[in-house]
Amino acid sequence: MKPFASRYLLLAAFSVLLVACQSKPVEPPAPAAAPDAYQQLEQNIASSELATAEDQLAALQAKSPDDPRLEQYQRQLAEAYLSRSQIVLQKGDVNAAATALSRARALMPKAPALTSGVNGAIAHARKAELDKAEAELKAAEARRTAKVIDPTVESTTIELNIRDSRQLRRQLNDIAADVAAFNCEVIVQVPRTDDYPWLATLLTKRVMKINPDFELQIQREIEKTEPAQMILKPAPL
Secondary structure, eight states: OOHHHHHHHHHHHHHHHHHHHHHHHOOOOOOOOOOOHHHHHHHHHHHOHHHHHHHHHHHHHHHHOOOTTHHHHHHHHHHHHHHHHHHHTTTTTTHHHHHHHHHHHHHHTTTTTHHHHHHHHHHHHHHHHHHHHHHHHHHHHHHHHHHSOTTTTOEEEEEOOOTTTTHHHHHHHHHHHHHHHEEEOEEESSTTHHHHHHHHHHHHHHHHHHHHTOOOOEEEHHHHSSSOOEEOOOOOO
């Protein structure tokens, strides 16, 4: 009887324990703690979400203006903007570099020396852009006013129609205009030696008529297998 009673009591105890376990609610795992505002700010600076970080910094400064941590984060954000300015400037985006630099300056107004190097580089890049635009404008204007040459290339070769006197006169008039306008050196390339003097004389007279003070630089080349032509080399724009 005793073994039977012992087994009965053990079974009863196990049943009570099982019921207790089934009735006890399972507690869900505690949620991970959300990062606080300062952690979020630091994360956004590290991930280059600088505009968002700047808004967060402004909100924290309004809420806790005396918090000593804010100065550190403000400097970090300014340095991140400065780094961005340098990176985009190296890629050639001067406007984006200037924008990022202005944000860095606004965040560190008491440390202008930190931005002076990038500021100088941006100024240099802007000048280079302006110089390039001015050169392109001059070249475009020159192309519009040139008659027979492309003043942006090293030389232009014009084949002369020496069998048609009227056409030849028109060609020489246009060549003389470009020679005087773009300070061209001239090479008269002819198949026969006798062709050079009269072609050189006709061109010289026209150039002197346009500008009597022009110092015409003219050379002769004999190319027996080539037609009569003039090679014009304009001065650099």
